[in-house]
Amino acid sequence: MNLSDSQTGGPVPRRVSAMEAVLDHLRGAIESGRYAIGDKLPSEAELCRALEVSRPVLREALRALQTMGLTVSRTGKGTFVVANTVEDPTFGDYAASDLLEVRRHVEIPVAGYAALRRTPENLDHLAHLLDRMERETDTTAWVAMDTLFHLAVAEAAQNPVFRRVIEEIRDALARQSAFLNELGGRREQSNREHRAIVEALVDGSEQDAVEAMSHHLDRVETTLTDIVRPQRPGAPAEGGPAA
Numbered sequence: 001m002n003l004s005d006s007q008t009g010g011p012v013p014r015r016v017s018a019m020e021a022v023l024d025h026l027r028g029a030i031e032s033g034r035y036a037i038g039d040k041l042p043s044e045a046e047l048c049r050a051l052e053v054s055r056p057v058l059r060e061a062l063r064a065l066q067t068m069g070l071t072v073s074r075t076g077k078g079t080f081v082v083a084n085t086v087e088d089p090t091f092g093d094y095a096a097s098d099l100l101e102v103r104r105h106v107e108i109p110v111a112g113y114a115a116l117r118r119t120p121e122n123l124d125h126l127a128h129l130l131d132r133m134e135r136e137t138d139t140t141a142w143v144a145m146d147t148l149f150h151l152a153v154a155e156a157a158q159n160p161v162f163r164r165v166i167e168e169i170r171d172a173l174a175r176q177s178a179f180l181n182e183l184g185g186r187r188e189q190s191n192r193e194h195r196a197i198v199e200a201l202v203d204g205s206e207q208d209a210v211e212a213m214s215h216h217l218d219r220v221e222t223t224l225t226d227i228v229r230p231q232r233p234g235a236p237a238e239g240g241p242a243a
Contacts, residue, residue, distance in 0.1 A: 018053050020183060022061040025051065030070050030081055041071065041079040060182070067091065067179055068228065086228045091175035096228075099172050100221055104214075106165055107150065111197060111213035112206040114156035122156035126198050134191050142187055143177045149194055153213075156201060176220075184223040193219060 026047075029035050041047070041062075048058050062079055065071045068086045073079050089096045114122070129149050136142045147170050154162040166173075180186040193216040200208035 017182070018057045019060040019064070022047075022051055022053055022058060023064050023183070026061060026065060027068070027070065027086075030065075031084055033084065035081050037081050037084060039081045040077075041081070043078065064179065064183065067175070089179070089224070089228060091172040091179065094169065094172045096176065096224055099169060099176065100217065100224075102165075102169065103220075104217055106162065107153070107217065108210055108213045110154050110157045110162050111200070111209040113159065113162075114153050115201050115204055115206045115209035117158040118156040118201050118204075119158075122152070123198075123202055126152050126156070126201065130191070130194055130198055133194065139178065139181050139187070143174050143181065146177045146190065147174050153197065153201075176224075180220065180223050180227070183227045186220075186223055189219060190216070 026035075026041070035041060042050070044055055044058055044062075048055055051058070062071070062073070065079075066073060067089050069088065069090060070081065070083050070086060071079050072082050091099060126149070129145055129152060133142055133145045133149065136145065150173060151163060151166050151170070154166045177186075177190075181190075193212065196212040197209060197216065200212045
């Protein structure tokens, strides 16, 4: 079975990476019961041979399964299935739902304060970061700058407590960003959303900054939901039958 890069369906297909293909295969095997709760997955060597992928690709997929809460890795023993449905992914020490709740209560008002209090130095720093992010092609480097961007917005609010809060969740933000970019192709969309935030800060518009950050977090939530609970072909949308 070769799970090399392929194309998704749809009018505007997005290229699916080998890692996404491996993840989809393993997730499907777990959700269908081929690998039941308590089962140990085949070894990395066996999976690499069966799926015809490299070990780094497989390991990325296995990490994503753990983030989704479907498996756990036990040192020296292997990877074991602990759930057959995805409930709430975990990024570092924090569940995705908890992280997003805090981000909404902190980062949205912070953006408003930043629009009113930002200095020319803050704006220069944000513009420089944004330019670098829009040119960056390496996901790891982009993710690092993504967390710096959100820290810079907090700094522009001129309240050190806000920055400390973002620092506390910085690792979780980076893990979430990497997850969404690898599985949701978020980078270009995030760049556009970040630019809208910076433009609102430049204009000094509290309302626009709040709206831009709200939209950004809405899109984060939507992408995460699409990854965690993908709509199956022919399945009705949540909340009732298809129209």
